Amino acid sequence: xxxxxxxxDTMLGRSIITILAVALNALMMLQLHAERIGQSVDIHPLxxxxxxxxxxxxxxxxALAGGLILGLLCGLMGxxxxxxxxxxxxxTISHAVLPGVAAGFLWNMEKDPVAIxxxxxxxxxxxMVLVTQLTRRTRLKEDTAMGMVLAGxxxxxxxxxxxxxxxxxGSKSGIDKFLFGQAASLGWGDIQLMSVVGLLVLILIxxxxxxxxxxxxxxxxxxxxxxxxxxxxxxxxxxLAFAIVISLEAVGVVLVSxxxxxxxxTAYLLCDRMHWMLFWACLIGMIAGAGGAFFSFLGQKxxxxxxxxxxxxxxxxxxxxxxxxxxxxxxxxxRHARSSRIxxxxxxxxxxxxxxxxxxxxxxxxxxxxxxxRSQTLHETEKTCRELxxxxxxxIAHEEKAVYLTPEGMRRAQTIVRNHRLWERYLTxxxxxxxxxxxxxxxxxxxxxxEATVRMLERQLNFVDRDPHGKPIPSIQDxxxxxxNRNPDGMTGYHTPS
Amino acid sequence: MMNLILPWDWQRVVxxxxxxxxxxxxxxxxxxFLISATCGLIGNYLILxxxxxxxxxxxxxxxxxxxxxxxxxxxxKNAGDQLGATANLQEGLLHGWPILLGxxxxxxxxxxxxxxxxxxxxxxxxxxxxxxxSTLFALGVVLISLFADKVDLxxxxxxxxxxxxxxxxxxxxxxxxxxxxxxxxxxxxxxxLTVLGIxxxxxxxxxxxxxxxxxxxxGIRVRWIHYxxxxxxxxxxxxxxxxxxxxxxxxxxxxxxxxxxLLSQSLRTMLGISVVHALLSSLGxxxxxxxxxxxxxxxxxxAGSGLFMIAWFLSPTQGLLKQRGKAGAVG
Numbered sequence: 032x033x034x035x036x037x038x039x040d041t042m043l044g045r046s047i048i049t050i051l052a053v054a055l056n057a058l059m060m061l062q063l064h065a066e067r068i069g070q071s072v073d074i075h076p077l078x079x080x081x082x083x084x085x086x087x088x089x090x091x092x093x094a095l096a097g098g099l100i101l102g103l104l105c106g107l108m109g110x111x112x113x114x115x116x117x118x119x120x121x122x123t124i125s126h127a128v129l130p131g132v133a134a135g136f137l138w139n140m141e142k143d144p145v146a147i148x149x150x151x152x153x154x155x156x157x158x159m160v161l162v163t164q165l166t167r168r169t170r171l172k173e174d175t176a177m178g179m180v181l182a183g184x185x186x187x188x189x190x191x192x193x194x195x196x197x198x199x200x201g202s203k204s205g206i207d208k209f210l211f212g213q214a215a216s217l218g219w220g221d222i223q224l225m226s227v228v229g230l231l232v233l234i235l236i237x238x239x240x241x242x243x244x245x246x247x248x249x250x251x252x253x254x255x256x257x258x259x260x261x262x263x264x265x266x267x268x269x270x271l272a273f274a275i276v277i278s279l280e281a282v283g284v285v286l287v288s289x290x291x292x293x294x295x296x297t298a299y300l301l302c303d304r305m306h307w308m309l310f311w312a313c314l315i316g317m318i319a320g321a322g323g324a325f326f327s328f329l330g331q332k333x334x335x336x337x338x339x340x341x342x343x344x345x346x347x348x349x350x351x352x353x354x355x356x357x358x359x360x361x362x363x364x365x366r367h368a369r370s371s372r373i374x375x376x377x378x379x380x381x382x383x384x385x386x387x388x389x390x391x392x393x394x395x396x397x398x399x400x401x402x403x404x405r406s407q408t409l410h411e412t413e414k415t416c417r418e419l420x421x422x423x424x425x426x427i428a429h430e431e432k433a434v435y436l437t438p439e440g441m442r443r444a445q446t447i448v449r450n451h452r453l454w455e456r457y458l459t460x461x462x463x464x465x466x467x468x469x470x471x472x473x474x475x476x477x478x479x480x481x482e483a484t485v486r487m488l489e490r491q492l493n494f495v496d497r498d499p500h501g502k503p504i505p506s507i508q509d510x511x512x513x514x515x516n517r518n519p520d521g522m523t524g525y526h527t528p529s
Numbered sequence: 530m531m532n533l534i535l536p537w538d539w540q541r542v543v544x545x546x547x548x549x550x551x552x553x554x555x556x557x558x559x560x561x562f563l564i565s566a567t568c569g570l571i572g573n574y575l576i577l578x579x580x581x582x583x584x585x586x587x588x589x590x591x592x593x594x595x596x597x598x599x600x601x602x603x604x605x606k607n608a609g610d611q612l613g614a615t616a617n618l619q620e621g622l623l624h625g626w627p628i629l630l631g632x633x634x635x636x637x638x639x640x641x642x643x644x645x646x647x648x649x650x651x652x653x654x655x656x657x658x659x660x661x662x663s664t665l666f667a668l669g670v671v672l673i674s675l676f677a678d679k680v681d682l683x684x685x686x687x688x689x690x691x692x693x694x695x696x697x698x699x700x701x702x703x704x705x706x707x708x709x710x711x712x713x714x715x716x717x718x719x720x721x722l723t724v725l726g727i728x729x730x731x732x733x734x735x736x737x738x739x740x741x742x743x744x745x746x747x748g749i750r751v752r753w754i755h756y757x758x759x760x761x762x763x764x765x766x767x768x769x770x771x772x773x774x775x776x777x778x779x780x781x782x783x784x785x786x787x788x789x790x791l792l793s794q795s796l797r798t799m800l801g802i803s804v805v806h807a808l809l810s811s812l813g814x815x816x817x818x819x820x821x822x823x824x825x826x827x828x829x830x831x832a833g834s835g836l837f838m839i840a841w842f843l844s845p846t847q848g849l850l851k852q853r854g855k856a857g858a859v860g
Contacts, residue, residue, distance in 0.1 A: 118656040119582055126776065169847045171576075171787055178581040179787050179837070182780030186830025189689040189777065193823030194534075210688055211670060285688060285776070289663030296656050333674050337667035344664040357650055 080329075091328060093222050094214035097281045098324035098339065100225045101290065102316030104274045107236055109295035110312045111267065114305070115247050118296075119177060120159070122288035125275050126181040127158030129188025129284055132209050133195060140198075144224045148276050155272040158184050185284075211334035212283030214324045225277045232270050243267065244305055282323070283336035293343040294319060300347075300354040319343035373478050375422060378415045379444035380451070380477075381405045382425070382436060387502075395433040445505040450477040452498035453488050459499045460492060466499040535822060542820045554815060556713055557692055561811035561829055563716040564692075564769045567723050568778060569785025569803035571765055573796070574758060576786040577738040582655070584782045586643070586662035587636050587759065588766045588775050592669030592687060594635025595767060598627040600676060629767060636763030639665060640756070666775070690774030692825045712771075719768045726761065727800070730754070735796060773826040784810070784833040791837075791844040810836055 112118055131154025135147035158180045165176035208216050236243065245253040246263045254260050278287050298311035323339025352360045385396045385404050402412040416434045419425040424440030427433075436444060454473040458464040464472075480488075489495075496504055546554040575584045639661055646657040673687070709717075727734065737744040737754045744751050769778050785803030793799050813836070814829025821828070842849050 113653075113656050116653050116655055118653070118659045119585075122585070122659060165841075168849070168852065169791060169841065169844075171790065172579055172581075174579055174581040175576050175783055175787055178585050178779050178783045179834075181585070182776055182778075182783065183830060183834040183837075185689075185776050186780055186827045186834065189827035190818075190821065190823045190831055193827060194821055197822055286663055286667060288659060289667065292656050292659040293663070296652050296660055299652060299656075300650060330675070334670060337670040337674075340663055340667035341671060344660070344667070347660060347664075351646065351650060359649055 090215050090217075091324075093217045093219065094281070094324040094328065094335070095321055096222050097214050097217045097225060098320030098322075098335070099317050100222075100229045100320075101278045101281050101339075102294065102318070102320030103313045104229050104232055104316075105278060105287070105290040105320075106294045106298070106312035106314070106316030107232065107309060108271050108274045109291035109293075109316070110298060110305070110309050111243060111247055112271070112291055113295040113299055114308075118292045119174075119288070121271065121275065121291040123158060123162060123177045123181045124155040124272055125279075125284055125287040127184035128152075128155040128272075128276055128279065129185050129209070130154050130191055131188075131276075132279065132284075133188055133191035136195060137191075144220050148224065148228075148273075151276040151279065152269075152272045154184065155275060156268065159268055159272075208283075209279055210283050210285060212279070212281050212286070212336035212339075214281045214327060214335040217280060221280060228273050228277045232274055235266075235270060239263065239266075281320070281335055282339055283334065286336040286340045289340040290316065290319065290343065293340065293347050297343070297347045297350045300350045300357040315343065315346050318346065371418075374415070375419060375424065376443065376447045376478055378405075378419055379424060379436070379440060380447050382434065382440075383444040383448050386436075395428060395431075395435040397431070397433045399432070401434065442510055445510045447477050449505045449510065450480045450485065452502060452504045453485065453492070453495075454480065455498050455500075456492055456495055456504070457488050460495075469499065535820065537820065542816055546815065546819060554819075556710055557825060558811055558815050560713050560716060560772060561692055561814065561825070562808055563713070563720045564772055565781045565785065565807035565811055565829065565833070566804050567716070567720045567765050568769060568781035569789075569807045570723055570727060570800060571758075571762060572782035572784075573786040573789065573799055573803055574734060574738055575762070575782060576790060577796075578758075581783055582658055583640075583643075583759075584762060584766075585779050586639055586658050587762055588778045588782070589662040590639040590665035590669075591632040591635045591763055591767050591770065592775060593665050593672060594631035594633075594638075594669075594763075595628050595770065596631075596669050596672040596676075598631030600672070601631075602627050629764060632763045632767035632770075633760050635665065636759055636766075637756075640759050686774060687770075688774045688776050689824055690770065690772045690777060690826050692772040692829075716768055719765060723761070723765065734758075773829075777826050777830050780830040780833060784830070784837055788833075788837045788840045791840045791847055794846075806833065806836055 109121070112121055128151040131151035132147055133150075134154070135150030136142065138146040138150065162173070162176045162180050165171050165179070166173045171179075242253070242258050242263050245256075245258060246260050250260050253263075275287050275291075278290065282290050294316040295308070295312045297315050298308045301311050302308055319339050319342040322342030323335045323337075326338035326342070327333040327335040350358065352358050355361055381401060381404055382396050385400050386393070388404075398409060398412050398416065401416070402409050405412060407415075413427075416425060416427055419434070419440065420427055424437055424443060426435050426437060428435060451473045454476050455466075455469040458469040458472060459466050494506075496506065498504055572581075572584065575581050642661045643654070643657045646652050646660060647654045652660075670687070733744070733749050733754055736747065737749055737751045741751050744754075766778055769781065773781060785806040786799065788806050789799035789802035792802055810833035811829050813832035815825060817832055818825040818828035841847075845851065
């Protein structure tokens with residue numbers, strides 16, 4: 032039994048998570064239906080659902096494509112942000128772009144994607160430069176500088192938008208959609224721009240994956256192997272600003288940062304390797320992007336951004352609870368399973384000890400004897416024995432108030448006693464412990480010794496058959512019920528049970 | 530382009546607000562000053578305790594609390610209408626409480642969720658903050674969009690608010706003599722309680738902000754101070770919400786304190802400077818907004834940022850001019 036690579040389990044866990052996520056989305060969909068049925072009279076939600084699935088509407092196709100590209104990009108960039116502990120930089124940039132959006136609009140008084148892209152990227156980068164300068168040149172800390180730049184730039188942007196709204200062309204420009212996002216307002220031009228920028232970001236990340244990875248986790252090391260750390264970081268910030276800006280129209284200024292952080296954080300809970308994290312973050316981002324486009328399509332003129340964020344948060348909550356290794360519920364369950372296994376093993380051990388004291392004269396142990404040896408009440412002992420019975424390790428004979436071990440129970444009891452005594456022997460022989468100091472240590476390690484370690488210990492201790500207190504150590508033949516191998520050269524012919 | 534930036538008209542921009550428009554602009558200025566002074570005072574402590582981004586988080590996440598409170602009270606209001614209870618002022622005060630309560634609850638939920646995610650999983654604090662507040666904010670926006678008829682908040686206005694729309698109608702009158710509009714009175718109450726709280730707990734706040742270990746050793750309950758500050762922050766944010774919105778309130782919280790910390794090293798002076806900053810930025814912002822005919826709260830933030838930049842240039846210890854001079858002297 033090797034404890035190194037439980038790959039099949041993890042895969043199973045992952046697929047279960049995915050299925051659950053899909054199910055949750057479906058559930059949320061149903062609930063939303065219920066609400067919309069009560070509210071809207073003119074558009075039936077089932078019709079909307081049919082239209083969504085059929086993708087008849089070009090606006091809907093654009094919205095869906097926009098959501099997917101956005102999710103992919105935000106997942107990619109966000110993963111690097113989260114592992115670099117820069118999560119709130121995305122928040123700062125996304126708020127700081129607002130004056131740039133307004134300036135890009137003022138350039139030629141219409142919603143020109145390219146002008147807005149240039150303006151917004153410039154504003155975002157300017158904000159980042161200001162944050163760096165403020166932290167470097169004043170006593171202000173980074174969080175203060177980020178909060179100030181974020182809100183100050185946003186204030187300027189709000190003023191400029193107020194001025195634009197006053198203009199005759201501005202009031203119907205749809206520039207106010209940049210606050211919460213409206214995927215339905217995406218046009219063919221927007222999608223083209225998003226795809227080009229998205230492809231560019233994707234190619235650059237794949238090309239410089241190794242450099243990004245090293246600078247993210249160990250900047251000093253990457254400096255020492257001639258990676259231009261500063262260039263990589265500035266390039267990364269530029270890409271981040273691009274990704275944020277092209278996501279703006281679909282998800283809105285306020286919630287872009289959420290789409291950067293939440294899918295990446297969810298992925299962070301699900302796996303340990305960066306490339307897997309990128310994969311999961313992109314997948315979750317895309318699910319959330321499509322989900323947001325879908326939910327906002329169900330109602331009229333509902334903003335897209337909040338729905339995308341809520342879809343992503345739903346997945347995050349699931350991962351927080353049920354992620355195979357990191358989830359709160361999974362960890363609680365693992366802890367619970369471990370402690371009840373230890374409880375069972377200790378009970379088996381006590382039964383074995385009682386049997387051994389009577390030199391295995393009887394097959395069963397009376398509950399009274401057992402309770403006596405464990406210093407428990409009869410009631411507690413009976414409860415433990417019922418637990419053993421449920422696990423198929425023992426059976427209770429009610430008329431004579433005794434408990435009998437099943438063959439499997441006997442095997443497990445012997446294993447645990449062997450682990451205990453072997454470890455005691457190891458501590459006295461190899462680590463020079465005094466024999467009266469070894470019991471407590473062995474009491475804990477007996478539950479976690481793997482079969483491979485036991486083989487190693489036996490070889491190292493030259494196949495001893497007595498513990499330091501003179502009690503016999505059950506051998507593999509006792510445990511597996513095979514006849515003793517009287518091989519003179521000491522080889523026991525063990526086979527490792529798989 | 531010409532009608533984007535309106536021509537500077539001395540009469541319209543500077544004189545009229547104080548003559549014919551004084552009735553309205555006076556209250557707006559007072560409201561703006563009260564909000565930015567209150568936020569600035571509490572913001573000083575946020576900056577000192579490196580909690581500027583927690584302020585960011587709470588300012589976003591009071592939204593669902595408010596939305597839920599609106600939903601709950603709209604049920605009561607209907608019941609009240611059927612009973613025929615229309616006492617104007619009392620109703621206003623009565624309906625203020627659930628919203629305050631909702632905001633406090635939302636603030637506490639935010640703090641606890643951030644701690645849960647941060648301590649119980651391997652996610653770092655910054656990501657935990659980002660996840661929590663954006664989720665709650667999105668929830669608030671969705672609630673508001675779905676129940677637009679029941680929630681008295683405008684989805685676009687929750688970001689930047691509009692100080693010009695504060696209702697001047699229900700005047701609080703004492704003995705038949707109108708004193709001030711109700712929102713201004715409420716804000717005045719919050720502001721005076723803030724000043725009172727800082728005055729009473731000045732020493733505790735000071736020690737626990739600079740040296741939590743010492744504070745603990747001298748018997749100050751650091752955690753209680755922390756949660757008290759969070760609750761008070763939620764109250765301040767929610768009372769400023771309708772006027773300045775979720776994001777500009779961050780500027781109101783941080784800008785005065787940041788400016789003050791460039792100009793002074795002593796906490797007392799910093800608190801004083803942030804009040805002066807609040808006064809100047811609301812005055813400047815009001816005139817800027819009238820000149821450019823745009824959002825008043827936004828203009829106040831722009832004016833405050835301008836003041837910060839001036840302070841950054843001229844600061845006696847950390848100013849850009851000073852550093853330039855030093856670099857010249859060394860070179």
